[in-house]
Amino acid sequence: MDIFLQQVANGLTLGSIYALVALGYTLVYGILGMINFAHGEVVMVGALTALAATKFLLSAAFPAPVVFVLAFIFAAVVCMLLGVLIERIAYRPLRNAPRLAPLITAIGVSIILQQLAMMLWGRSYHAVPPLLPETTHQLLGAQITTVQIVIVGVAALTMASLLILVNRTRLGRAMRATAENPGVAALMGVDANRIIALTFLIGSALAALAGVLVSANYGIAHYNMGFMLGLKAFTAAVLGGIGNLAGAVVGGLLLGVIEALGAGYIGDLTGGVLGSQYQDVFAFFVLIGVLVLRPAGLLGEKVAERA
Amino acid sequence: MKLATATVPLALAMTFGLLACSKETPPATSVSGPITIRLGHAAPLTGPQSHIGKDNENGARLAVEEINAAGLKFGDRAVKFELLGEDDQADPRQGNLVAQKFVDGKVNAVIGHLNSGTTIPASRLYAAAGIPQVSPSATNPAYTRQGFKTAFRVMANDEQQGRVLGQYAVGKLQAKTIAVIDDKTAYGEGLAMEFKKAAIAAGATVVAEEHTDDKSVDFKSILTTIKGKRPDLIFFGGMDPQAAPMARQMKQLGIEAKFLMGDGGCTADFLKNAADAGEGRYCSLPGVPLAKMAGGAAFEQRYKARFNTGIQLYAPYAYDAVMVVAAAAKRAQSGEPAKILAELPKTDYAGVTTRITFDPRGDLSDGAISLYIARNGKWEALDTIGGAPSPAPSPGAK
Numbered sequence: 001m002d003i004f005l006q007q008v009a010n011g012l013t014l015g016s017i018y019a020l021v022a023l024g025y026t027l028v029y030g031i032l033g034m035i036n037f038a039h040g041e042v043v044m045v046g047a048l049t050a051l052a053a054t055k056f057l058l059s060a061a062f063p064a065p066v067v068f069v070l071a072f073i074f075a076a077v078v079c080m081l082l083g084v085l086i087e088r089i090a091y092r093p094l095r096n097a098p099r100l101a102p103l104i105t106a107i108g109v110s111i112i113l114q115q116l117a118m119m120l121w122g123r124s125y126h127a128v129p130p131l132l133p134e135t136t137h138q139l140l141g142a143q144i145t146t147v148q149i150v151i152v153g154v155a156a157l158t159m160a161s162l163l164i165l166v167n168r169t170r171l172g173r174a175m176r177a178t179a180e181n182p183g184v185a186a187l188m189g190v191d192a193n194r195i196i197a198l199t200f201l202i203g204s205a206l207a208a209l210a211g212v213l214v215s216a217n218y219g220i221a222h223y224n225m226g227f228m229l230g231l232k233a234f235t236a237a238v239l240g241g242i243g244n245l246a247g248a249v250v251g252g253l254l255l256g257v258i259e260a261l262g263a264g265y266i267g268d269l270t271g272g273v274l275g276s277q278y279q280d281v282f283a284f285f286v287l288i289g290v291l292v293l294r295p296a297g298l299l300g301e302k303v304a305e306r307a
Numbered sequence: 308m309k310l311a312t313a314t315v316p317l318a319l320a321m322t323f324g325l326l327a328c329s330k331e332t333p334p335a336t337s338v339s340g341p342i343t344i345r346l347g348h349a350a351p352l353t354g355p356q357s358h359i360g361k362d363n364e365n366g367a368r369l370a371v372e373e374i375n376a377a378g379l380k381f382g383d384r385a386v387k388f389e390l391l392g393e394d395d396q397a398d399p400r401q402g403n404l405v406a407q408k409f410v411d412g413k414v415n416a417v418i419g420h421l422n423s424g425t426t427i428p429a430s431r432l433y434a435a436a437g438i439p440q441v442s443p444s445a446t447n448p449a450y451t452r453q454g455f456k457t458a459f460r461v462m463a464n465d466e467q468q469g470r471v472l473g474q475y476a477v478g479k480l481q482a483k484t485i486a487v488i489d490d491k492t493a494y495g496e497g498l499a500m501e502f503k504k505a506a507i508a509a510g511a512t513v514v515a516e517e518h519t520d521d522k523s524v525d526f527k528s529i530l531t532t533i534k535g536k537r538p539d540l541i542f543f544g545g546m547d548p549q550a551a552p553m554a555r556q557m558k559q560l561g562i563e564a565k566f567l568m569g570d571g572g573c574t575a576d577f578l579k580n581a582a583d584a585g586e587g588r589y590c591s592l593p594g595v596p597l598a599k600m601a602g603g604a605a606f607e608q609r610y611k612a613r614f615n616t617g618i619q620l621y622a623p624y625a626y627d628a629v630m631v632v633a634a635a636a637k638r639a640q641s642g643e644p645a646k647i648l649a650e651l652p653k654t655d656y657a658g659v660t661t662r663i664t665f666d667p668r669g670d671l672s673d674g675a676i677s678l679y680i681a682r683n684g685k686w687e688a689l690d691t692i693g694g695a696p697s698p699a700p701s702p703g704a705k
């Protein structure tokens with residue numbers, strides 16, 4: 001039982017990070033109908049700029065929790081600027097181009113960001129100094145670190161605020177209107193360009209947060225770290241129903257828990273025929289199953305293609 | 308994935324290719340002018356293992372520069388070595404593209420690749436083209452068992468290393484129950500398999516076998532499963548990008564088992580990134596510890612002075628690989644691949660890593676393996692098993 005709980009705790013931590021990143025994919029998809037494949041790279045930039053800020057602030061002898069918050073704020077600002085810049089340069093000129101065009105520029109931006117990060121930060125793995133206490137807590141027999149608790153807590157809080165923002169505020173209404181029909185929204189006095197830029201701002205801030213949390217959790221940062229994470233988070237967004245905010249959260253948490261339980265139990269369940277080498281296969285199996293039964297994802301609604 | 312890093316070597320390769328062609332086509336007629344010997348070097352320069360790949364390339368580059376500075380001559384003609392560095396991304400497909408490029412560019416010999424997974428498929432291309440290949444670090448036994456006369460390596464293979472590790476785990480570390488993790492690569496899986504065989508033969512029980520891949524950073528699920536089986540020791544067959552977070556997560560989960568790795572985890576980066584979770588972990592490296600060799604410290608100094616960074620892992624092996632090829636070319640008094648190839652099996656070279664002689668397959672015949680433990684943020688040498696002690700090391704390029 002304690003092992004089962006431990007696996008669920010592992011899965012929820014992983015899933016919270018997937019969910020945070022998946023929100024970025026889904027926000028942009030909801031409004032622009034495109035996949036921002038550079039999003040994983042923004043997470044990486046967030047992690048590495050936060051690390052740079054951390055090193056600087058620690059050398060100035062700030063207390064650790066203050067450093068953590070300040071480093072996050074710095075990373076968030078950098079990522080927000082980066083997100084808006086990416087939108088302005090790579091996506092806005094192509095807004096009325098065929099759908100494949102911005103997809104290709106997105107992949108291009110992703111490669112450029114990775115290469116720039118490699119030149120700037122080098123090829124080595126960077127050790128992330130532990131800013132949060134590395135104590136482990138016993139919870140019903142499962143070992144949980146402070147970082148894990150912070151990750152799940154911060155992610156839950158952020159996702160709740162985002163849902164409120166989109167569903168309860170004026171800005172959120174403008175976002176939803178732009179998503180529904182940018183032309184009509186513009187006629188109603190919504191500045192679509194401003195809303196889209198704001199969407200990238202929010203998505204990039206979430207990416208920075210995910211980057212800070214993921215590097216704190218694993219203790220390392222690397223120029224290549226955003227790639228796989230981005231891919232998994234994209235999968236989570238599709239699983240939950242891309243374009244749907246609650247779906248990204250559900251998809252992220254579900255993917256994390258499925259991966260953890262899959263890796264942990266697949267061997268025992270199949271009597272040793274399949275081992276943990278099939279953990280990704282297991283996760284994608286679930287994805288295929290969900291998409292066959294519900295092509296729009298778990299919480300996705302069937303919407304007509306926008307003209 | 309390869310913009311700046313790949314285009315520069317590519318441009319260089321093309322330029323040198325053209326230069327060399329114009330010089331080499333009439334080798335007998337033009338008596339004067341230096342002979343150019345071009346060495347292809349392939350390792351991952353992008354992706355998770357790029358820090359180790361760059362380290363290999365640096366090692367090879369240092370050797371080439373030292374040979375050129377020393378001024379090698381065939382008869383009265385000066386010889387110039389050139390290193391063409393390529394990025395194989397640790398990916399077998401990319402590795403074969405790079406290999407094809409070397410074959411088409413008619414390099415005189417190849418130093419590489421870094422990973423077993425890229426070295427083995429690429430070796431077929433080199434064998435067909437008759438280009439000698441010396442891998443500094445591919446340790447999967449299969450590499451030299453394909454019957455290719457062109458395949459050599461300057462590092463003990465996983466059969467030798469896995470056997471020593473398995474015996475050490477059971478004998479010295481007193482492990483009765485063992486969990487094995489591998490990264491599903493030709494290297495990691497091969498080493499884990501050899502380790503398992505040796506550990507079982509020595510009397511241990513393998514209670515869990517788990518797998519990850521060479522891009523993951525989250526191992527909590529498999530470690531939790533392993534924790535439930537309470538092994539005395541966990542063995543990991545893989546590289547440091549996975550080993551360091553794995554050690555940290557073992558600590559977070561409160562796993563008390565000893566942690567043993569092969570050469571892939573024996574890096575400075577492991578110590579840095581695992582931080583205090585790295586303390587007390589074990590690893591092995593083929594060869595004798597750098598510090599125990601008369602030329603080791605000097606090599607480290609020259610490396611630091613040239614590249615302004617410490618040695619990651621295999622740089623001394625890449626250095627030796629170049630030196631072995633250069634020595635063979637010198638004996639042959641020729642840069643022609645066929646003539647280098649004829650001389651390579653007769654190699655008896657006192658390298659930085661160990662005394663290098665090849666068995667009929669192209670494996671290092673003198674397979675010493677050293678074990679290390681992480682103490683106070685440093686790899687401390689424990690025992691060296693097998694192999695003859697390294698004789699007087701070669702002072703630089705001769």
